[in-house]
Amino acid sequence: MSCPQVSTEALGITGVRVLSSEEVPAGAGSPIAHCRIDALAAERTGQDGHDYAIHFEIRLPDDWNGRFVHQFNGGNDGTVVPAFGPLLGGNTQRTALGIGYAVLSSDAGHDGASYPDAQLAAGSRFGLDPEARLYYGYKAVETLTPIGKQILASYYGEAPVSSYGIGCSNGGRHGMVAASRFGDQFDGILVGAPGFNLPKAAVQHALDVQTLNALTGDLRTSFSPADLAAVGTAINQSCDALDGLEDGIVSDIAACQENFDINTAVCQNDNQEQCISEAQAQALTTIFAGPRNAHGAQLYSEWAWDPGISGSDWRFWKVQSPIPPWDNLPLIAVMGASSLAQIFTTPPTKVDGDPDSLLNFLLDFDLNRDSWKIYKRNRNYRESAMSFMTPPDARNPKLKKLKRSGGKIILFHGVSDPVFSYLDTENWYRRLNRNYHGHADRFAKLYPVPGMNHCSGGPATDDFNLFEQLVNWVENDQEPQSVTAKVRADNPEVPADWSPTRTRKLCPYPEVATYVGGNPESADSFVCQ
Template identity: 70%
Template sequence: MGNQQPFSHRLSKVSLGALLIAGASQSAYAQLSCSNVNTDTLGIPGVRVESSQPVAESASLPAHCQIRAVTAERVGQDGHDYAIQFEMNLPDQWNGSFVHQFNGGNDGEVKAATGPLLSGNTDRTALGEGYAVLSSDAGHDGSTYPEAGLAGGSRFGLDPEARLYYGYKTVETLTPIAKQIIHNFYDQEPEYSYGVGCSNGGRHAMVAASRLGDAYDGFLVGAPGFNLPKAAVQHALDVQQLSAINGDVRTSLTDEDRVLVASAVIQACDALDGLEDQMVSDIAACQATFDIDNYVCAEGQSDACIAPAKAQALKTIYAGPKDRKGNALYSDWAWDPGIAGGNWKFWKISSGIPPWDNLPLIGVMGSSSLAQIFTTPPTEIAGDPATLNQFLLDFDIANDGDMIYARRGKFHESAMSFMTPPDVDNPKLKKFNRSGGKMIIFHGVSDPVFSYLDTENWYKRLSDNYHGKADRFVKLYPVPGMNHCSGGMTTDDFNLFEQLVNWVENGEEPEAVMASHRAGAEKFSGWSETRTRKLCPYPQTAKYTGGDPESAESFTCE
């Protein structure tokens, strides 16, 4: 990793690495140019080049060579054709390093390999900074099943091998291939290798850190869905509880309701960090302080209070799903003012996007994924909104939630086996740590898709395994008010990738990180458009120490 050990030694530890080096056409290395890259000249066994073309410099991206290729082609047990489709962008002015762009959702599409560097600022990309970048569809084409409608993106879950590629095999397969392409194209190995992703992309990163610990120097991980099958069970709970309020998820919690809850959290917790600014930095103290029952409407009261049925639904949702013995099937959730954010509504209440507009996005993705990928045996499900919604309403959480751990017949691995890091319950990341790897994780405290508290508890277990010193190679940054990956009532413009690179390459350990409010982004009234805050590495929190209340300089991490 980096300057830790020779490239050939590192790559040989990765699945397929030795085969690729042995089979590659060494004589072609110094002769490749974008115009003559094809299957034969690239010379990597099992890799078929579909196109290679130069792309001119644009306002946001440098001139680069774009290679689109396919590997791991096969016919699935369900009779459909499968393959890993991927794109590599190789800049003319290469900085010598590589970024694996881990994509989100159910994958199934080759997103443009630009390497978004996460946070609410979408202008920063790895390709724009001179990195060679890889993106893939994770081993399945989401457009293969048009007859399945909205469930088509997860229909691949009926094939057991496609499940494994989605979970971990695609990253294992492509990591050595990408490095070999870089070697063949530039006649030079990448000096440093990074993985970057949010949501399911963050899950890919954490799985790679666990399974391929010596293949990457650093990971930037956002809102990691490392317990994605468990979160899918949570989505069933969400839909059941919200629908029970008035029979319609879309109108279960109005914008005014969510603002009322946010205001209640602010009233209880805002001053805990030393400043009343409609942001809650002391997360732990707020969870111990806030009780939604204190804000429920009394009999005959209707203004400035939360209706009892709505408060009860939120209490049940925030407590997380339970099995028939009362044991947690996922995680509890953090109370935070970011519940007022539009991104929270988008995922939990209503996406507002036809034909999904009568379901929250988790009702679409969560339903089809729970049915077809995360439970065993899978349930083939129709893709119309009514059917998707009904599946979640009918899902027996207490008795069937443990189907995410099941194996049966040709499905030799459970969802919790192929989707999560092998050491998820007792994280150690031994190989990654021994190899000198570094990881930065960030997570919005008001993330409506994956619980911040689940990530915090994972980090606590990692820290316990390193006697409180896990921060020597892994840092966690909670982002108050932020929703899923970005957005919410927050300051979500920050550059943690820069911090990661400085840590990996220069030994500069990250500390407090500047976060800015994006001009035009949603916010509570009274906020300055130029508000800045400090993101503090867990377990520190930002405390107000005096000065301009809109400036990060007025806070210290304690």
Template identity: 50%
Template sequence: MTPLHPTRLVLLAALFSAGCSSPRAPAPDIGMPVACAELSVAMPGVRITSAEAMAAGQGQPAHCLVRGRADERQGLDGRPYAIGFEMRLPVDWNRRFLHQVNGGNDGAVVPANGGLGIWPTTPLARGFAVISSDSGHNADDPATAAAGLARGNVFGLDPQARRDYGYAADGRIYDIAQALLRRHYGRAPERNYMAGCSNGGRHALVAATRYGDRYDGILAGAPGFNLPKAAVQHAWDVQSWQRAATDIRQAFSPADIQLVASHVLARCDALDGLADGVVGDLAACQSKVDLKALQCSGAKNAACLTAPQVGALQRSFAGPRDSAGRQLYSDWPWDAGVGSGDWRFWKLESTVPPWDRLPLIAVMGAGSLSYLFTTPPTATPGTPADLLAFMTRFDFDRDAPKIYATSGPFSESAMQFMAPPDVDDPQLTTLRARGGKLIVYHGHSDPVFSVNDTRRWADKLQANGGGDTLRYYGVPGMAHCQGGPATDQFDALGALMAWVEQGRAPAGLTARINPANPEIPAGWHRERSRLLCPHPQVARYVGGPAEAAESFRCAAP
């Protein structure tokens, strides 16, 4: 069959409603398939370093594992750079491609199985061909060892490495993947997907804008699309905690933060019709929370917080501002998951001895803010004390504007290379023209990126007519990408595939308990399930077994 011309695809997509999938001709055969061991690509600057047939095992199917490097070069900083990648091509291919985008600062080629914490079965096991990359830099390069805890951030001294990390490597890796698919299988994929969480969610939303004409479906979890702004929040948090205690690790004990979580539950748990340890109606909850009710009337004791502690929490959750009162990032919602270990690990105290038990925001977050997200970069020594000091002296009038700055060879600001180009007024023009679909999910108790910021972005896209393209799901109690007191396993990929391929727009998703989650409250049944509703709907209890998703319905807020 002759494939449809791209212009006709755009015109046909405009004729179909949200309930219909975009028409797509079967991918044509291109040539004879090439055996795994003989795989190569005729692309300038791309070098295949190994290709090996892998037997089935450990839940993964038999597949061809290909590793390689692209665009090897010496950076402006004198260090070697390349885009490292691996691709796994299953023997029993379902004719779908998944571009796996990874989290953190990248810098490592994470195994290309498409695994995310929210589903128990990987896309590779479902038959997807999957590619993964390090986004153009190697965090374990011996040349960066002297940077200590900042070694994963020092690529910020090279402008092209910043650009690759932000978006350019994703475009390059997609092209390499398509070439490998055609070579190995003798045909192009019939559907192209992308999925990631955290920085991977940011990659996904950037791709939805920059490369929207390439993907049929995109899944973005906890998307840090305003990541440089969120890094400013990290400095704001450090300085907020220092108002409660000189040593931020002692600003709040675990019991202190659990007081806050219990207060939120007491005020908000039953707002969705059932008291079950979950804040189901997050929006209705916010006006109910009053931290002043927890403030000690006398000496500090186990049942109250000091005035400096209350003030520090209020300041943190209100989000960073400059001296003129301008909001520099976002505010944050009160949710019961604030008492989770993940929230504490990011915000207050880690369990990592080489970090001196400082929280992630004060160590890795400081490295990112100094090397990557402010321009020109600041070469901060990579000791816990030096990184904490950088955050302590960060000035929100003088330093926060540097996320928008350019300087010399750094011709793109952090917000330009990290955020979607249309971040303030999302349109997703090319994705929508293709008929592509986007599912976004975000934990209500995420300590890294504010779910309020994501919700507002989704509202803007819907106001711009993107309702046929987007479904956004908030996950009560969930921490960063997974975990916390939450039902945090749900098949968002299956819902995306059904939307893309069968025209079935997703409604409620059934979420279950992850048996590996150590933070499930003791009173919850281990077979508990809950209904996740597309924003702005809320899951409300309508009667029946309290532990079953079937006892809830999606309703207007």
């Protein structure tokens, strides 16, 4: 079948309506020549009277390598991100489409820009519809993955030899949910910064906003860039040498959590430079301990101390967005408030989309009384947020379908991720490993990235290609070990005293990149142990 021949009738896939197909030449934003198909699936009318569908596109290379990638997108979804298949990490030029993969991308079953009640918080209005919640949580990926494979079979005359899923942030959550619910649909899944406990993380966002706002009465002034740099310096002073080399990278994450005391960052006597106040130190202690209810029970997770707290992305998410009209809020408040109100709690709470309304929702959120709404359901909303948003086996992970089908999964997470706690992902992996008697690494690997913020950025070597490792594992039975990560030239967070050619080993958990001598800027001078 040629691209101009693609139509609803020609594909003949039940529940799929083709809107258009076009030939896209190489260049002008396209890495290679391909056919782009724009289509709808699972069209329906919601309980709110609004028309819903999964809007998706699939890009089919002229020179296809025989493989399929389902691109899982981030945030609240709601838009069809171009299906180029970014291969994650800081290097945005590396894409699956560019090396011959067919790639599918969708809006996860809702249009984030076109809904009634336009005054409601943008991007999360769909949460008022029970079925739209489920499509966002898992049903869009479940529906589209076999459809994507059917399109390939119709277009190329043959099914893909291998199928992969790729995503970071909420896209990483999609990946973990897919691995748990229908892992046998994928040969390999690459997961970055997974928000697999996203409703719980939204409760953390309320704690963050309440704690930081209480410092000065204005989130924007709670921590300056200099304040966070001072904390990063204190962490380095306590932890940098634990991996054998003082280089601005803390590789021994576990030892650092034992070694670091936030009080070392507090101003002493008349020293008022490169330090923080006792109140600021207490605020960070509260945030890093995670939200708790009146009985002391943990509602989300603890967080890891890491010098990447000095990264601008950390402040962007936690303290202040520089984007008007949201520049009086951190990005977490913008996205977290609307999601917590209208998607993650049952019944949903309608919240206006202006900055003051979003801020006030989080300030008024009662951690003890309201946090349990993420587990609630009722006659209209028959699945709780913790049911439709998280892997069913998150507390006791086994990924049976993925493992039994021979699939592989690689996860990576920035240790200084301000959105989702690296320690939450680490604890999930430890539970998985315990369920397989210490041998989960036969099909699942976790790579912490020291210094890295959310999905990329921060004072880190964030240019790495874990997708290549995943494919070699799936198709050539080459089990990944250490992976070389590079400094990215366009990363403004790289310290001035780092070599622009610095490389480091990313080690599979629980191994630590340890300096053994030689060129301090080279990954070859480190071993994973």
